[in-house]
Amino acid sequence: MKPLFHPDIDDVAPADIFAALADPIRLGILVALSSATEMDKARCSNFVGLASPSLLSYHFAKLREAGITHMRIEGTSRYLSIRRADLDRRFPGLLDSVIEAAQRDPGLPRISEEPATKP
Amino acid sequence: MKPLFHPDIDDVAPADIFAALADPIRLGILVALSSATEMDKARCSNFVGLASPSLLSYHFAKLREAGITHMRIEGTSRYLSIRRADLDRRFPGLLDSVIEAAQRDPGLPRISEEPATKP
């Protein structure tokens, strides 16, 4: 289980960021992440509904390798977070306007609320 | 000479914008355009130096079809401008932070000053 690669934020070029944002599924992930207060909502397995596990893995890697997200491994699970401090320092204002734009896009795939209660 | 296609700004999805921005040459065009006060600087022929004419044409079309730029035909020349009002209304704050990020990117191709004096 090799440690995951996360680029130094200063090595990230604007074009790399935009390439990572140029996909509806990845924007959907970002939007979901941006309103994930509880930790459960940031667990990768909670993003099924956006795409198949295999495809999700691909998109998670794109976001991570572009410096947008951080991924932490815990047991068999992975937890995602936005690298907000890094991004805000390097690209001031960008993340907020990106999220705001994406949030209002009716075309984005969304995660259904209510992870289903276990009776 | 068919009139150029410019998408309605409301038909432009965030992912389309980011796809158009995911290229260093196009970011270079955007940066140059953003500081083009005089009209001469917005003429397409002033962007040689960024790429070959044929390649420039390709990138101009990408920016235009994504709703980022407007292109006006005048004789054999074309003049470019950023659709700032449209973009600011639809994606508040986005354009400014994009340009700011791109401007500071040392990796972007840039247009040389001084169009060469003719002695």
Next chain:
DNA sequence: CTTAAAATTCAACGATCATTGAAATTCTAA
């Protein structure tokens, strides 16, 4: 040890991309 859950890896596919260079277009000016 066996099983199950979570996630990644891999090979394959068609689609789109950026780039090149040659040919065609469109307009202006001599």
Next chain:
DNA sequence: TTAGAATTTCAATGATCGTTGAATTTTAAG
């Protein structure tokens, strides 16, 4: 009318992309 400048179009290229499904890895739990 011809010559030239500005720009686009076209075909070809190799590269990368998003997607699928099957196989694999990794870890925790019975």
